[in-house]
Amino acid sequence: MRISTMIFLTDETLGPVQLARELEQRGFAGLYLPEHTHIPVSRKSPYPFGGELPREYGRTLDPFAALGAAAAVTERLILGTGITLVAQHDPIVLAKQVATLDHLSGGRFTLGVGLGWNQEEAAAHGVDWPRRRTAVRDRLAAMRALWAPEPTGYDSEFIHIEPSEAHPKPKGLRVLLGGAAGPKLFADVAGYADGWLPVGQDPAEHLPALRAAWTEAGREGEPQVVPYAIRPNADKVARLRDLGTEEAVFILPPAGADEVLRTLDDYAQYL
Template identity: 35%
Template sequence: MRLGLHALGIGTGAHRGVIDAVAAAAEGNGFATLWSGEHVVMVDRSASRYPYAEDGKIAVPAAADWLDPMIGLSFAAAATHTIGIATGVLLLPEHNPVLVAKQAATLDRLSGGRLTLGIGIGWSREEFAALGVPFERRGERTAEYVAAMRRLWSEDVASFDGEFVAFDEVRVNPKPVRNRRIPVVLGGNGDAALHRVAAWGDGWYGFNLAGIDDVAERIGVLRELCREVGREASELRLSVALRDAEPGDVAALEELGVGELVLVEAPPEDPGDAADRVATLARRYAPVRG
């Protein structure tokens, strides 16, 4: 079982010294991936329901610092050598896909092929409105954006003619390190999100799940959706973050085919505390990781 750490980009995790210290400590203590999420804007009073909390409200204060994950992860990559970096998640339909393809390939190249592009379709109407992007049909927009980005990554001279994005005989360089492809992992815990994973995703990032039973039920749905589209669920990268994770959850997650448990932890305010904080977290899970 791999361990991921979702601790950078927000609040104290938006400070350069903390990013450097946490990233280096995570790599030194055997963590597999550093995850960082995104919101371009936040609002003080949102009418949109946050889907990952029972009360429908996001716990992050609207006034908190929230880094662009591509830029924040570039600093984490520069402070490390081998640990994976992942957006968890980038709200793809809010962005120009040609630009994201360029940014992602650049970060993948500079990090030595360490990037996983975790994406979501978004939940905040207010955020989409501020960016001038339609909230409706964002799922279809996301699927087309990914198809266009994969073409830009894989082909020297690429063309695409879709409903939401079109380009003709363009070159976007550099190309991703690993066979001109960056793994695209989808967030979202609902049936529609799992259908996207089964149809065209490289993996699933289940976030803030209530517990093992919740994970088991969701993976059962995902496996059935994979069967319907003729895919093997075993091909997918499965990463989950539990609401109250415990070391004893690892064996059950492995039985379900989960490859990575992502620990969501607030980073320290003082970079000098990062080494002990991350080492303590790693030691807590060491006996069950083997």
């Protein structure tokens, strides 16, 4: 099982260059970064994991810029978003960002996609909250049209793109969808993604439903399941390995170099 990591990189933590180098040298498989453009202070949207919203949510670095820096100093490390708030992006610009980072990293980029939880943040981007699931699906379809080998247009209720030259093209880009298990999410995974990023959920409990949705959609093979933001212990890691998990993403503290490197030293027992 490959062990990757995720972290809220901020202006107060260690930087992406140092972290990426340490991860690759120590044998970790990947680095995933979350995204929040800003956090309105109204706090109308409750923190989904309960309690006070952690400080790092309002201080996150832009994941594409930070992962670009990480790509420049590594050769093997998987670089991913966990997750990109696709509904908050112009799909033409996002398609270019994704393709460029994938190109510069030699095809190492994974696009983690999510619907988001902070309604006030999304509203500032003009997101129609009840229709954000449709917006994400629509934007991903438009982006895939731009990534097509030949100039391909896209028309929907919200987006019109003429057949266009749009290079570079991603190289076998992996798209993983995050969110709470359920029929709607699994239909979306089967409809436009390569797999699922579960957070705080037991993958084993939901695998039958995910596989059923995958088969119903006519997809071949198996959906990838990449358990995300895990706080590991021996029993938890053993269960994931017994499940046949190919990659798991451990959470790192949003801290300075000393604390993060101590955590990596502790996680090394699972490599």
